Amino acid sequence: MLEKPNKLRIALICGVAIGAVSAVPGLSLINCCCCAGVWLGGVLAMYLYKQQFTDGMPPLESSDALMLGLMSGIVGAFTATVINVLILTIIGPVEQELVKSMVGKLLDRVVEQGALQSDMADTMREQVEQSIRDSGKLSNIFGSLFMTLILYPIFSILGALLGFAIFRPKNPPPTTMAQ
Amino acid sequence: MESNKRVYKILLFLTALWCIGILLAPALRANFPAAASIVYSAYSPMCHQIDGRCFHLFEAKWGVCIRCSAIYFSFFLSLLFYPLFRRLSSPSYPNRWWIALAVAPMVIDVFLNFTGIHPSTPLTRTITGFLFGFALPLYIVPPLLEGIAQLRSQFSARGGLFYARKAQ
Numbered sequence: 001m002l003e004k005p006n007k008l009r010i011a012l013i014c015g016v017a018i019g020a021v022s023a024v025p026g027l028s029l030i031n032c033c034c035c036a037g038v039w040l041g042g043v044l045a046m047y048l049y050k051q052q053f054t055d056g057m058p059p060l061e062s063s064d065a066l067m068l069g070l071m072s073g074i075v076g077a078f079t080a081t082v083i084n085v086l087i088l089t090i091i092g093p094v095e096q097e098l099v100k101s102m103v104g105k106l107l108d109r110v111v112e113q114g115a116l117q118s119d120m121a122d123t124m125r126e127q128v129e130q131s132i133r134d135s136g137k138l139s140n141i142f143g144s145l146f147m148t149l150i151l152y153p154i155f156s157i158l159g160a161l162l163g164f165a166i167f168r169p170k171n172p173p174p175t176t177m178a179q
Numbered sequence: 180m181e182s183n184k185r186v187y188k189i190l191l192f193l194t195a196l197w198c199i200g201i202l203l204a205p206a207l208r209a210n211f212p213a214a215a216s217i218v219y220s221a222y223s224p225m226c227h228q229i230d231g232r233c234f235h236l237f238e239a240k241w242g243v244c245i246r247c248s249a250i251y252f253s254f255f256l257s258l259l260f261y262p263l264f265r266r267l268s269s270p271s272y273p274n275r276w277w278i279a280l281a282v283a284p285m286v287i288d289v290f291l292n293f294t295g296i297h298p299s300t301p302l303t304r305t306i307t308g309f310l311f312g313f314a315l316p317l318y319i320v321p322p323l324l325e326g327i328a329q330l331r332s333q334f335s336a337r338g339g340l341f342y343a344r345k346a347q
Contacts, residue, residue, distance in 0.1 A: 113295030
């Protein structure tokens with residue numbers, strides 16, 4: 001019987017995707033909704049992993065989802081930190097100004113449309129400016145890595161488990177339940 | 180079966196802890212602002228925490244926004260009542276389309292708000308978040324219990340240290 005597909009490659013791909021979504025300015029807003037970017041990364045990992053299976057391989061199991069979610073989350077946490085540091089180091093001030101102006105324009109538009117109150121927009125502007133001011137500190141970088149190393153694997157595992165429930169084989173093998 | 184119950188209890192405990200943390204942030208704010216700040220920071224990577232979009236306790240915002248609160252607390256409630264409508268011993272999966280139905284109202288609410296067609300209200304955020312959070316454990320608990328059982332048996336078969344000791 002053939003072996004199961006390698007999880008590491010999929011975990012690296014989806015981990016990098018999670019990290020990119022979490023670190024790229026603008027895209028990272030997705031994570032404002034219960035870490036949706038990380039959840040989706042876990043679901044994507046499960047989808048891609050399922051595509052790797054061919055006839056003759058052992059069936060996809062829920063333990064695969066657990067491991068894949070864990071690995072993707074860890075890779076995602078490191079990737080997000082590395083991308084953050086790179087952005088800060090290479091294009092730091094330019095990127096900060098860009099983010100400030102982008103967020104400012106976006107907030108003005110949303111306030112004009114009536115989807116957001118002006119006091120809320122001001123709070124968001126302050127938060128963005130504060131986070132930009134704090135982002136360069138070394139303690140913040142390590143603190144952020146510590147938090148993401150806890151949170152991303154949790155949410156990525158949840159995403160992968162959800163992915164398993166959605167993409168699972170229609171006729172699964174008999175389950176191995178602990179007695 | 181015992182193992183499944185243990186995993187379920189640990190998951191329930193951790194979820195309860197997560198939800199308590201959301202309420203702990205505003206509770207600590209008046210007397211222990213530094214501790215409250217740490218709790219708020221812990222939840223900040225997952226939520227925008229905009230004051231106007233949060234529930235308030237003791238005149239301070241909760242750790243996460245209304246939608247996230249609804250998701251987490253309904254997740255906890257659903258998990259709490261899970262053994263009443265699903266067996267832990269033989270996990271079964273609901274139809275995969277139900278999750279699409281559960282998430283659709285939230286996506287529509289966010290879309291309508293973002294495009295300015297119809298602003299979301301605290302009520303719509305609560306209801307749509309609640310629906311999604313309540314449906315999640317039905318899809319997550321079965322593979323979680325199954326997956327941990329599989330990992331334990333795989334680890335045991337490979338002669339894992341802990342299980343090898345236990346088997347002796």
